[in-house]
């Protein structure tokens with residue numbers, strides 16, 4: 001909103017240029033077919049955008065989360081949905097911060113070259129939900145391998161990824177003093193695992209989001225696929241979760257600006273009672289209010305990015321950015337739909353599609369209530385409510 005030059009303008013222009021080749025009709029058709037945007041994702045990989053965070057020594061440009069978040073924002077701002085690709089960015093931060101030298105050498109150059117995807121993260125389970133420390137999926141060490149048994153739910157992009165970061169219990173909950181101890185994270189090579197101990201069952205859902213139930217039945221993975229030290233996985237995955245929340249905040253900001261732009265344009269053009277509908281305060285005020293909220297959420301998003309990139313604690317701002325941005329984009333979606341009247345319901349305007357897409361972020365990757373509980377407990381020192 002100010003006149004200062006945007007330090008990310010080059011990235012924005014380049015991503016917009018790429019996205020301009022994938023207009024509304026492309027994403028509308030992908031949505032109607034419940035398909036994966038293959039061509040778009042291939043183009044992003046070829047242009048190197050999904051390797052943004054990989055350090056130069058492994059063949060990437062070595063950009064931080066801030067730049068990655070701008071890429072995700074722009075995709076959503078142009079009418080697309082970063083949900084098809086954002087896993088690569090937040091999983092990357094887990095691998096970069098907690099992976100061994102050998103793991104980085106093995107995977108990063110191939111990811112940078114666009115030959116390998118690390119798009120999936122398996123945390124959520126059907127019987128434990130947000131109560132992550134109670135997960136029941138186990139990894140038991142045996143003869144130089146880990147044997148995985150259990151079940152996950154809502155695990156996205158498994159069918160469009162080569163690698164997945166998996167959270168499993170390596171020490172039973174009853175045997176640890178701190179309940180977040182005793183969990184570990186692993187790199188699962190999906191190309192080898194599916195059909196050999198891992199079964200994938202897709203979940204049809206409200207948005208066009210490739211997401212699945214996973215069943216582990218004695219899946220064996222090499223012990224060198226353990227990330228970091230055994231039993232400390234929850235700590236490691238928090239980096240990925242904070243990155244995920246921050247990136248999703250940026251995606252919501254992108255959605256929010258998309259909704260505001262569409263609503264503003266339509267409010268100027270649509271004439272009813274011989275005047276543009278945008279001349280009525282009842283139409284313009286909600287758009288202005290939604291815009292203010294997007295702008296405010298954007299400040300918190302950049303603060304969370306800054307702290308993450310500086311290796312400083314960022315749990316508070318990452319959660320608050322996700323809360324504010326998801327709320328603001330949902331308000332903007334509602335206002336955009338209302339401004340378009342009946343036409344907002346037509347698939348042709350793409351508003352109903354984006355409306356469904358942005359709704360997800362009230363629930364995933366962490367629900368609004370759980371963010372409020374985090375802030376109450378960790379930032380305000382109130383008693384833990386669960």
Ligand SMILES: Cc1cc2nc3c(=O)[nH]c(=O)nc-3n(C[C@H](O)[C@H](O)[C@H](O)COP(=O)(O)OP(=O)(O)OC[C@H]3O[C@@H](n4cnc5c(N)ncnc54)[C@H](O)[C@@H]3O)c2cc1C
Pocket residue numbers: 120121122123124128129130131153154155156157205209211360363364365366367368369370373385386
């Ligand atoms: C499309 C989609 C894609 C997803 N992709 C992934 C993925 O790739 N990987 C992955 O691991 N997970 C993924 N998830 C899972 C997602 O992270 C969870 O759905 C989310 O964290 C909420 O967990 P839950 O569904 O088990 O809800 P629950 O934990 O069962 O909660 C249900 C409701 O109760 C509320 N609630 C629960 N406990 C409390 C409490 N103590 N106080 C107040 N309110 C409470 C919650 O806020 C929520 O509204 C995805 C989900 C969806 C829908």
